[in-house]
Amino acid sequence: MKNLLGRLMGRSYDDLKKTTAALQLPLFKGGQNELAVMLYRELMDETAVKWIWDEMSSQEHQFLNWLMEQRGMAAFVDSLPLALESSPAEVDALLANLARLGVVDVEEVSTRGNRVLAAQYRFAYGANLGGGEERRVVSLSNEVARVLKKLGQELLAPPRFDASLSSLFDYYELGQLEQIALAWKLKISQPAYYKEEIADLLLEILSQPERIAAAIGSLPAGPKAIYNLICNKGGRINLTELRKQAGMEESDLRQHLRYLAQRFLALETYFEARRYFFIPKDIMQPHVPIANEPPPIEPIAREPAVTRIVPPYALAWDILTVLNFVQQNSVALTAQDSRLPKRLIKRINEMMLVPSELTDDADDRLDLVLHAALSLDLLRHDAGNLVVTPRTDDWAANLTFAAQQRRLFKLWLDDVHWFEPLVYVGGYWWSGNVTAGRKKVVEKLASLEAGCWYSALSLMRHFEQADPYLFRSKADTLRYIGYRNLGRFQEEWPQREGRVILKIVETGLHWLGLVDVGYDDEGQFVAFRVKPEAHELLATNGDGKLPKTDSMRKMLLLQPNFEVLVFHPESGSLWRLLKFADLTRHDMVSAYTITKESVVRAVENGTSVSEILKFLAEQSQREVPQNVARSIEDWGRSIKRVRLTDATILEVDDPNVLDELAASRKTSTYLLRRLSPTLALVNLPETNAWSRSSALQKLAKTLKTAGYSALALERANGNGRERE
Structure with missing residues (x-):
């Protein structure tokens, strides 16, 4: 015998449309094959088959139970009046209704005695094989029989009104639980979960009263009306009363109940052979488990070793130490x-100040220091090097240590x-x-x-x-x-x-x-x-008020031996100290030493001797020792400064021409400094990456437009190259 889909594919388009109407399904506009597939899915759905079962008479129920017990779940139609103790007309009416509902198939087959000949023999040798005769046979597909048998077991089982959520999941197959999980927008990974995994995920969601309340509140009008109706009836209602109370089209009622069932908000069961719809008790009255009190965080009586x-x-x-080193x-x-x-x-x-415990493969705290500096855009990578950014001075000079700690805490918290x-x-x-x-x-x-x-x-x-x-x-x-x-x-x-x-x-x-x-x-x-x-x-997760700082408090103590003790560290002052002093030790009080090398380094990086002495006078708790001040001044004077500048020179034959250029509004902006009557340093105009001309060529064109004959000499591989 054919399977269910093969049976439906073998029916005419008109017969399929009659079955669609009998099952009260929405009007279908597709082709014959698409309609057959749609009916197949409907007849494989347990809930849909229950609606079909409810439409049948008790005689039809008895016949289907009898048919499932027959060999091959098939019987000759001409033998049914005797077996069912009914007239041929009554048998024909019963079979016609069941066939219209799509539950059974009635067809002409070739037989020999009481045996149905195989379909392949009929195809090869014709309908009558060796004296075979045509007889009508009614049969039931294995798929429909499987659903009906499960329905029969449910009819005999106790009602599920008081079952817990986890017990209710046991009645569902893996595919059914997957559909419920998708309705709750749970992502199902591939390969598919085990049934127990999905049940556990659903149990976690359906055990949260706030999630249930949100789902009920967002129900469409139709399903919400049905849910409230069942709720007002104490959480359960039989189908007959539900139809009467709902007052809506049968197709709409079925659609709304299916919507609720797909979200596990309203299920069905049988009680005294009547079909009931109910809300699971754990959803009707959410069960809040009494959790065991977690063990407390225990104080210890003695300070650790x-x-x-x-x-x-x-x-x-x-x-700041790392930023200064990189700078x-x-x-x-x-x-x-x-x-x-x-x-x-x-x-x-x-x-x-707090060194890492360095190992062969780890320097964890230094990693955090560098990571924080990079994340805050105080450091950046540049062509394989680590360099400071323009934000560094603003961070160090304008934020107190308390403000920096707060920003670092918030960075760590969300990083x-x-x-x-x-x-x-x-x-x-x-x-x-x-x-x-x-x-x-x-x-x-x-x-x-x-x-x-x-x-x-x-x-x-x-x-x-x-x-x-x-x-x-x-x-x-x-x-x-x-x-x-x-x-x-x-x-x-x-x-x-x-x-x-x-x-x-x-x-x-x-x-x-x-x-x-x-x-x-x-x-x-x-x-x-x-x-x-x-x-x-x-x-406050770092959002509270910053503590007040004493801006008048002096943080340093400068001693005659050139040692600077840091008593009350603050970011701006420490940042300036790091420019011209080297660390001696970190102890109860950190100490830095001013040396000739550190002063020379500071001057070379743009800090003048006068700025160093002024800072020490402002921040030291005592007057700057005279020997320290004289030494810093001497070290500053000993520096032989040489400035290197990459410059462009403008040369003229006649000093009067250079005078004209300096007096003209159009050309004077390019003259940086006059070196002699006929020589001057010039400021080249800006160009971009898409400019066809170099800055020197652009200046030459400007001078030519102003009425001067400009000869541009560009440097290439160390040799001059003339361009008019």
Whole structure:
């Protein structure tokens, strides 16, 4: 026997349209094959078959159940009156109605005795093969029979009114759950999920009252009216009453109910052989599970064996140190990975207020310093070199350390390009939302008592229970690792998410000067505390008011041995000090030394001796020692200055011509300085990349237009080249 689609394809176009009308489907305007495919999909849909079942009489129900028990789910029509105890006319009416509904097929076949001859023999040898005769046969396709059998099981099963969402999912096939997931705009990855994975994703969404309320609120008018009607009936209503109460066309009612079923907002079941529509109880009255209280973040009674404390301005200070080093030195990056060479890393690290713990393959804190400077456009890459940008002086001179710390904190909080130093197994973290995790950790730390030491392990355990999916939602986690690996994810959580949480505290927040960290005797990170002055910054995500600074306070103490002690560091003053002094040590108080080399370097970079002495007089808590002032002046005078300028010279034969050029409005703008009666430095006009003429040729044309015969001598490979 043919399958269902083959049976429908074999029907005439008129018969297909009659079946479409009998099933109360919308008017179809396609061709015969398209209509057959549409009816095939309808008859394969369990809900559609239930509507067909409801249209049948009890006699038709009994006949279909009898037919499914027959061999091959087929029977000779002429034997049915005896088998059904009905008249031939009643049998014909029953079969005609079932065929019109598309459930059974009645056709003429060639038989021999009580056996139906195979179709291929009929095709090859004609209808009558060896005395075969034509008889009418009624048959049921395997596809329709499978749906009807499942319907029969549902009729005998207990009603589903009180079933939980997870229990209701068990009644659905994978493809059906996929359609529901798509209706909720869940992205289904390829290859397809396991059924349990999609059920788990749907359960997470349908367990959120706010998502359910939003979905119900956005329902179209028709489905919303049906939903409210079922809701007003206590969450369940039988089909007969629903039809009466809804007062709408049958086709519209079916369409609205299907819309709700596709979103799992209204389902169907059978109770006492009657068809009911109901709203799942967990959606009607959302079940809010009583979550186990996560373990608290525990304070510790004793201070850790080793503590590390950095001042709040440490990161900003070290950024200035790096900027000053790059400004005063040529910094070429490695060709392979555009990183600093190891020799420069070592030199810079020795200058930093909080140096990195350098290893063969890691300089984590210096990486953060460079990353922050590049992200803030204070540094940039230029033809394989690292150079400062024009924004550097504005950053250093016009922002206090407190303002810089705030900007660095906000940058770190939202920076998707910076990852806490950690080995991310198999690229696992590259698709996670680390910034969202940072914000949740910051929010939790802001709720703790400032100045109190807390156990780092208890912080990790708290998040493991309270918010294990802080870096990636459960749905995204399942999409990434698959449902079968969820157990392994939970087992490895302390080594993955847990480690990242601890690194957020131990590195980022500590390097920003917001928390202090503690270690045991074996060097393991075990404790942390939020600094009192950092609490407001954490609580507002960096949006609070800046603390007031004392602009009159002098930050330096200049001693006769040329040593400068930094007592009250501030960005603008430190930036100017770095120009002419070299670091001696970082200790309780940082010390810099003024040397002849450092003064010469400052002068060569544009800082005058008078500016150095004026700064020291303004910022030193004591008067500048006379020996220091005299030495700086002597070192400045000892510098033999030579200026090199790439210049263009204009030469005339007659000094009167140069006088005319200087007096003319058109040409005087090009004269920079007169060197002799017949020689002058000229300022060349601007040109762009698309200009056909060089700047020298453009000036020559301007002079020619003004009435002068200009001969341009361009330099090429060291030789003069004349151009009229």
